[in-house]
Amino acid sequence: MLDGVETAQIYIERWAAAAGATGPCPVRDVLDKIGDKWSMLLVMTLAGGPKRFNELHRAVPDISQKMLTQTLRDLQRDGLVSRHVFDTKPPSVEYRLTRLGHSLIVPFGHLIEWANGSIRRIEAARKDFDAAR
Amino acid sequence: MLDGVETAQIYIERWAAAAGATGPCPVRDVLDKIGDKWSMLLVMTLAGGPKRFNELHRAVPDISQKMLTQTLRDLQRDGLVSRHVFDTKPPSVEYRLTRLGHSLIVPFGHLIEWANGSIRRIEAARKDFDAAR
DNA sequence: CAGCATCCCCAATGATACTG
DNA sequence: CAGTATCATTGGGGATGCTG
Numbered sequence: 001m002l003d004g005v006e007t008a009q010i011y012i013e014r015w016a017a018a019a020g021a022t023g024p025c026p027v028r029d030v031l032d033k034i035g036d037k038w039s040m041l042l043v044m045t046l047a048g049g050p051k052r053f054n055e056l057h058r059a060v061p062d063i064s065q066k067m068l069t070q071t072l073r074d075l076q077r078d079g080l081v082s083r084h085v086f087d088t089k090p091p092s093v094e095y096r097l098t099r100l101g102h103s104l105i106v107p108f109g110h111l112i113e114w115a116n117g118s119i120r121r122i123e124a125a126r127k128d129f130d131a132a133r
Numbered sequence: 134m135l136d137g138v139e140t141a142q143i144y145i146e147r148w149a150a151a152a153g154a155t156g157p158c159p160v161r162d163v164l165d166k167i168g169d170k171w172s173m174l175l176v177m178t179l180a181g182g183p184k185r186f187n188e189l190h191r192a193v194p195d196i197s198q199k200m201l202t203q204t205l206r207d208l209q210r211d212g213l214v215s216r217h218v219f220d221t222k223p224p225s226v227e228y229r230l231t232r233l234g235h236s237l238i239v240p241f242g243h244l245i246e247w248a249n250g251s252i253r254r255i256e257a258a259r260k261d262f263d264a265a266r
Numbered sequence: 267c268a269g270c271a272t273c274c275c276c277a278a279t280g281a282t283a284c285t286g
Numbered sequence: 287c288a289g290t291a292t293c294a295t296t297g298g299g300g301a302t303g304c305t306g
Contacts, residue, residue, distance in 0.1 A: 026248050026249055026252035027245055027248045027249070029248070029252065029255075030244070030247070030248035030251070030252070030255075031167065031168060031173065031244075031248070032168070034164065034167055034168055034244065035164060035165065035167055035168010035169060036168060040164065076262065077258065077259055077262040077263075078255045078258055078259060079254060079255055079257070079258025079259075079261075079262075080255075100251060100254055100255070100258075103247070103251070104247060104251075106243070106247075107240075107243035107244045107246065107247040108244065110239075110240035110243045110244075111163070111164075111167065111240045111241065111243075111244060112160055113240065114163070114236070114237060114239075114240040115159050115160050115162070115163035115164070116159055116160070118163070118233060118236070118237075119159035119162065119163070121212060121233055122162075122163075122211045122212055122213075122233070124212070125210065125211055125212025125233075126210055126211060126212075128212075129209065129210040129212075130210075
């Protein structure tokens with residue numbers, strides 16, 4: 001059984017190896033999505049079930065129309081979200097998580113839990129750090 | 134027992150609630166660190182044990198000195214990394230993960246595993262998507 | 267060795283207006 | 287309703303040179 005450190009070592013070696021190899025690192029690749037401003041928020045919103053374009057916009061009011069369109073297209077391109085056009089008038093387009101997109105919820109959930117469980121300690125550390133200056 | 138979707142719903146509700154509340158969202162806060170270019174790479178590098186400044190720089194050659202300094206300071210400020218100055222000549226400074234920093238490795242590891250396990254499907258999806266244009 | 271200070275650039279995001 | 291197109295902004299990050 002691997003402990004945290006050994007596991008981390010394996011990860012970092014793969015990470016470094018991928019970075020050194022030709023082509024971009026898969027971890028970097030995925031992390032870029034995790035880190036961007038809207039991708040994960042949309043994924044988590046869609047985790048509740050399929051939604052249409054403006055329905056998503058209402059659920060996430062802060063996002064601009066441009067970024068909503070763009071982020072959805074990127075998620076679709078990566079196979080995390082599927083897009084279904086209904087030939088009604090006016091048009092109706094539904095977005096939903098693919099199986100792959102759905103599978104991301106679990107590992108991402110661990111991160112959310114860590115964030116919610118650690119934020120108090122982080123903020124306390126920041127306060128201490130800033131007070132020391 | 135909660136399934137993925139219900140769990141996601143709870144997360145997203147907390148997320149949205151935090152966004153609506155005064156002050157920034159803890160998830161957003163943590164995600165910004167996860168997503169930035171160097172934080173997690175340094176955390177994973179330090180997971181192997183304490184390292185000095187230039188030792189870290191050699192381990193992660195791509196990072197600029199400026200960003201190494203800045204990222205380490207931010208990690209220290211958040212209480213993820215501790216900094217130990219040895220009064221030698223020339224000076225020697227050692228960085229190591231705190232207990233909090235170490236605790237991040239586990240949930241982050243799940244994400245790395247997902248990334249490594251999903252990258253083939255993602256790239257295949259991208260290829261399909263681009264071919265359809 | 268372990269930084270700090272400056273200048274600079276570009277890619278990500280936003281604001282606004284228009285459309286099938 | 288579900289987008290597209292264009293312009294403006296900004297701050298993350300790199301390059302370089304200097305220092306205790």
